[in-house]
Amino acid sequence: xxxxxxxxxxxxxxxxxxxxxxxxxxxxxxxxxxxxxxxxxxxxxxxxxxxxxxxxxxxxxxxxxxxxxxxxxxxxxxxxxxxxxxxxxxxxxxxxxxxxxxxxxxxxxxxxxxxxxxxxxxxxxxxxxxxxxxxxxxxxxxxxxxxxxxxxxxxxxxxxxxxxxxxxxxxxxxxxxxxxxxxxxxxxxxxxxxxxxxxxxxxxxxxxxxxxxxxxxxxxxxxxxxx
Numbered sequence: 001x002x003x004x005x006x007x008x009x010x011x012x013x014x015x016x017x018x019x020x021x022x023x024x025x026x027x028x029x030x031x032x033x034x035x036x037x038x039x040x041x042x043x044x045x046x047x048x049x050x051x052x053x054x055x056x057x058x059x060x061x062x063x064x065x066x067x068x069x070x071x072x073x074x075x076x077x078x079x080x081x082x083x084x085x086x087x088x089x090x091x092x093x094x095x096x097x098x099x100x101x102x103x104x105x106x107x108x109x110x111x112x113x114x115x116x117x118x119x120x121x122x123x124x125x126x127x128x129x130x131x132x133x134x135x136x137x138x139x140x141x142x143x144x145x146x147x148x149x150x151x152x153x154x155x156x157x158x159x160x161x162x163x164x165x166x167x168x169x170x171x172x173x174x175x176x177x178x179x180x181x182x183x184x185x186x187x188x189x190x191x192x193x194x195x196x197x198x199x200x201x202x203x204x205x206x207x208x209x210x211x212x213x214x215x216x217x218x219x220x221x222x223x224x225x226x227x
Contacts, residue, residue, distance in 0.1 A: 019103055022055050040077060041126040046098050070108040077122065078119070088107040156186055163200065174223070175221040207227045
């Protein structure tokens with residue numbers, strides 16, 4: 001009787017341990033002309049009681065893709081899914097997480113133009129909107145989350161400087177003053193009105209909503225949409 005054949009698809013040799021894989025969420029909004037990020041107060045170790053990005057572990061039994069994992073984590077931690085998520089960065093190393101010899105995180109970003117109802121979910125004591133620029137310099141955040149926030153801000157700034165407006169950055173309809181104010185909140189600096197509008201026109205980044213104006217009878221403002 002012949003011995004069973006080894007499955008040729010399974011490589012011979014030692015089986016190496018797999019890294020801990022997490023999904024972390026960076027949720028931005030502009031409130032009162034300030035860029036804010038949503039942080040969670042951690043309920044469990046490590047960094048219990050510390051503020052950090054809402055996140056969770058990848059579940060191969062539940063998650064069909066990384067984006068699906070990000071939305072599951074959002075539902076579990078924030079009580080809602082997120083519109084227009086975009087992958088920002090993936091980072092990993094041997095010292096990222098004390099629970100594992102090697103860990104990585106895949107970071108997703110969402111930019112909100114409208115109010116999103118969030119509530120603390122599993123393993124979250126509290127959810128707080130905080131100044132994003134301050135959070136990017138706050139070394140008291142869990143893990144290396146201040147660096148991740150900083151990377152996400154830098155990416156969002158680069159997009160705006162290139163007149164690339166992320167889905168969700170603005171409401172469906174808006175005025176140019178509203179767009180400029182939101183851009184200035186992210187960039188952390190004022191923009192020249194004339195130059196800003198000239199670049200918008202040259203880039204063809206927006207389209208007018210014909211016949212629709214907002215404001216008083218004397219100086220109504222044209223309504224626009226992202227092109």
